[in-house]
Amino acid sequence: MDGVVDHLADERNKAQFDVEEMKIVWAGSRHVFELSDRIARLVASDPVFRKDNRATLSRKDLFKNTLRKAAHAWKRIIELRLSEEEASKLRFYVDEAAFTDLHWGMFVPAIKGQATEEQQQKWLPLAYKMQIIGCYAQTELGHGSNVQGLETTATFDPQTDEFDIHSPTLTSSKWWPGGLGKVSTHAVVYARLITDGQEHGVHGFIVQLRSLDDHLPLPGITIGDIGMKFGNGAYNTMDNGVTRNGKCVRSNVPRQLIYGTMVFVRQTIVSDASCALSRAVCIATRYSAVRRQFGSQNGGVETQVIDYKTQQNRLFPLLAAAYAFRFVGEWLKWLYTDVTQRLQANDFSTLPEAHACTAGLKSLTTTFTADAIEECRKLCGGHGYLCSSGLPELFAVYVPACTYEGDNVVLLLQVARFLMKTVSQLGSEKKPVGTTAYMGRVEHLMQCRCSVQKAEDWLNPNTILEAFEARTARMSVAVAQKLAQFANPEEGFLELSPNLVEASVAHCQLIVVSKFIEKLQQDIPGKGVKELLGMLCNIYALNILHKHLGDFLSTGSITPKQGSLANDQLRSLYSQVRPNAIALVDAFNYTDHYLGSVLGRYDGNVYPKLYEEAWKDPLNDSVVPDGYHEYIRPLLKNQLRNARL
Ligand SMILES: CCCCCCCCCC/C=C\CCCCCCCC(=O)SCCNC(=O)CCNC(=O)[C@H](O)C(C)(C)COP(=O)(O)OP(=O)(O)OC[C@H]1O[C@@H](n2cnc3c(N)ncnc32)[C@H](O)[C@@H]1OP(=O)(O)O
Numbered sequence: 001m002d003g004v005v006d007h008l009a010d011e012r013n014k015a016q017f018d019v020e021e022m023k024i025v026w027a028g029s030r031h032v033f034e035l036s037d038r039i040a041r042l043v044a045s046d047p048v049f050r051k052d053n054r055a056t057l058s059r060k061d062l063f064k065n066t067l068r069k070a071a072h073a074w075k076r077i078i079e080l081r082l083s084e085e086e087a088s089k090l091r092f093y094v095d096e097a098a099f100t101d102l103h104w105g106m107f108v109p110a111i112k113g114q115a116t117e118e119q120q121q122k123w124l125p126l127a128y129k130m131q132i133i134g135c136y137a138q139t140e141l142g143h144g145s146n147v148q149g150l151e152t153t154a155t156f157d158p159q160t161d162e163f164d165i166h167s168p169t170l171t172s173s174k175w176w177p178g179g180l181g182k183v184s185t186h187a188v189v190y191a192r193l194i195t196d197g198q199e200h201g202v203h204g205f206i207v208q209l210r211s212l213d214d215h216l217p218l219p220g221i222t223i224g225d226i227g228m229k230f231g232n233g234a235y236n237t238m239d240n241g242v243t244r245n246g247k248c249v250r251s252n253v254p255r256q257l258i259y260g261t262m263v264f265v266r267q268t269i270v271s272d273a274s275c276a277l278s279r280a281v282c283i284a285t286r287y288s289a290v291r292r293q294f295g296s297q298n299g300g301v302e303t304q305v306i307d308y309k310t311q312q313n314r315l316f317p318l319l320a321a322a323y324a325f326r327f328v329g330e331w332l333k334w335l336y337t338d339v340t341q342r343l344q345a346n347d348f349s350t351l352p353e354a355h356a357c358t359a360g361l362k363s364l365t366t367t368f369t370a371d372a373i374e375e376c377r378k379l380c381g382g383h384g385y386l387c388s389s390g391l392p393e394l395f396a397v398y399v400p401a402c403t404y405e406g407d408n409v410v411l412l413l414q415v416a417r418f419l420m421k422t423v424s425q426l427g428s429e430k431k432p433v434g435t436t437a438y439m440g441r442v443e444h445l446m447q448c449r450c451s452v453q454k455a456e457d458w459l460n461p462n463t464i465l466e467a468f469e470a471r472t473a474r475m476s477v478a479v480a481q482k483l484a485q486f487a488n489p490e491e492g493f494l495e496l497s498p499n500l501v502e503a504s505v506a507h508c509q510l511i512v513v514s515k516f517i518e519k520l521q522q523d524i525p526g527k528g529v530k531e532l533l534g535m536l537c538n539i540y541a542l543n544i545l546h547k548h549l550g551d552f553l554s555t556g557s558i559t560p561k562q563g564s565l566a567n568d569q570l571r572s573l574y575s576q577v578r579p580n581a582i583a584l585v586d587a588f589n590y591t592d593h594y595l596g597s598v599l600g601r602y603d604g605n606v607y608p609k610l611y612e613e614a615w616k617d618p619l620n621d622s623v624v625p626d627g628y629h630e631y632i633r634p635l636l637k638n639q640l641r642n643a644r645l
């Protein structure tokens with residue numbers, strides 16, 4: 001910040017905690033912090049990675065621009081001999097959805113997780129060196145959620161020792177896979193395996209799509225892009241493909257390993273939610289401290305909008321959620337590592353819980369984050385609607401996360417099945433463990449009473465936990481009892497699906513709250529860091545309690561008076577967090593390049609930069625617009641003539 005006026009300096013001076021230590025907590029470790037910081041600066045200082053007005057580029061220019069950046073990123077990765085961790089951070093900070101996300105995020109993990117040793121030895125070195133580019137081709141025009149309903153077939157031909165991959169209908173065309181449309185040379189294609197005329201369910205097959213010489217589709221394969229998507233720039237940097245297939249190579253793995261890839265990808269999506277959410281919150285918080293409206297006394301300065309309690313009530317729960325999602329993401333990563341080690345040893349016992357946790361938390365965090373980005377846009381008033389705020393593009397890129405890698409409602413229904421199974425096994429030999437261990441105390445949770453008598457009693461983590469556990473246990477048992485009244489359980493499941501989804505949401509919220517509380521039990525160094533995190537944890541939990549008061553009251557988990565005290569405590573927490581708000585978003589350590597927002601600039605110098613940015617719009621290239629002579633001038637002349645008549 002040398003030589004630059006910091007308009008947010010007063011705000012930064014108010015902080016009551018050690019921001020540098022909080023940066024380490026946010027990053028996860030000093031090593032990750034230092035690595036991220038170095039790579040973020042490297043990307044920000046490279047002119048090729050500049051984010052040149054993506055919103056105003058044509059689809060073709062946008063796409064070519066993305067190819068250019070992806071090629072440059074790879075060049076830098078090779079030149080600088082970056083490690084896998086550094087390379088992945090570099091792609092993250094380049095911040096442009098591209099085929100590489102799918103190559104590294106799905107194609108490589110699918111091979112690692114599902115291919116045999118021999119197949120890995122053949123394909124992984126090629127993929128690691130990007131001598132082939134891969135995508136993940138599961139979804140078809142006719143089926144996405146219903147994986148068992150996929151129509152593409154893979155028929156083994158013993159004569160040629162090959163699989164014949166066939167899309168027999170229009171609806172069996174692979175439709176949506178990222179990177180497939182224009183770039184990928186290979187794909188992991190999901191198809192129904194047929195051998196000796198017998199079906200063996202859906203499996204993944206590595207298929208070469210394009211020639212490695214001239215990039216033309218191989219014989220029998222038709223490929224293209226599926227067309228423009230939501231938002232002008234945004235996700236349109238990505239080619240999403242449609243293809244109908246011919247022949248291929250081979251694979252045959254247990255079904256559970258296919259599941260392992262989905263568990264992995266959903267886990268990364270949860271971590272990504274905390275990134276997208278913190279980015280939007282950083283923009284809205286900094287701008288809320290810069291923006292002033294009303295409240296001027298005797299010609300003095302007006303009130304910073306961040307000081308309005310309504311602004312705090314909308315913004316601070318989002319800030320708290322960013323931290324909450326960060327910590328639950330860390331835990332989920334641990335869970336994934338654990339389940340992977342078990343799968344490798346043929347132990348599938350923890351897979352159902354890992355599936356329920358990743359599916360549920362993917363759903364909870366992406367739904368919340370998509371809504372929160374839009375809320376941040378509104379928190380920035382009119383200027384939030386400008387592309388230069390960074391928020392419209394962030395929303396457009398982010399919102400499909402509610403759909404891809406499993407529609408969020410479909411995923412919550414998976415959690416519901418797991419919950420119902422857990423409830424049905426209560427009282428049997430099989431004791432609930434892990435995230436459902438609380439169900440083991442169901443008798444207590446069905447009748448316990450919340451002890452809160454005054455607002456501060458809500459600061460006790462055990463009180464919060466028990467209220468959340470009681471709410472979830474009671475909702476789950478109530479819906480299980482209703483289900484039991486149906487002669488046909490599947491019919492009951494369909495009929496009661498809205499209640500089941502609500503119970504699943506409650507269960508997932510409980511996981512996030514409990515993982516935040518567990519985080520606070522760790523040794524966290526730095527002046528005031530733990531205290532601030534404690535406040536954020538309480539805001540996260542009490543805001544949910546306030547927003548879902550109906551659940552807590554209807555299950556009798558708390559009384560109306562206790563609900564009202566929780567809200568009083570929330571307001572008090574907002575006042576305590578307020579002086580720390582800017583420092584709490586500084587702890588994300590985002591560069592201005594990554595934020596891509598005039599409103600969220602580190603130095604808070606918003607107005608001159610907004611003005612400058614506006615003049616860069618191509619519409620301002622000429623003072624008199626194109627079309628004046630054709631459409632405006634004749635109109636004005638006609639009006640003149642009419643007026644004279
Ligand atoms: C690229 C990496 C992502 C990085 C994120 C960061 C992003 C940053 C920038 C963003 C920019 C670009 C990135 C773009 C990324 C886009 C990626 C998108 C990729 C895709 O969308 S790929 C397609 C994904 N498709 C789905 O997820 C389909 C959803 N459907 C299903 O998962 C399932 O079929 C189901 C609905 C869950 C189940 O259906 P069904 O009832 O038919 O059940 P099954 O017969 O299949 O199963 C029965 C049995 O199995 C259990 N089970 C199901 N799934 C799993 C699992 N995953 N793991 C473990 N167990 C599973 C199920 O519970 C049943 O058990 P039971 O018999 O009851 O005991």
Ligand SMILES: Cc1cc2nc3c(=O)[nH]c(=O)nc-3n(C[C@H](O)[C@H](O)[C@H](O)COP(=O)(O)OP(=O)(O)OC[C@H]3O[C@@H](n4cnc5c(N)ncnc54)[C@H](O)[C@@H]3O)c2cc1C
Nearest residue numbers: 136137138139143144145176177178400403404405406409
């Ligand atoms: C940007 C983007 C990128 C993608 N990338 C890839 C990729 O790389 N590879 C790939 O293979 N796929 C990809 N997809 C596809 C994606 O995985 C699917 O779109 C997703 O799984 C949802 O499936 P669907 O489209 O069939 O939705 P549908 O299942 O048709 O959903 C439509 C509606 O029906 C509801 N619904 C469906 N089933 C049920 C049920 N059982 N009970 C209650 N309600 C139900 C849903 O909640 C939703 O409201 C991508 C999609 C997008 C948007």
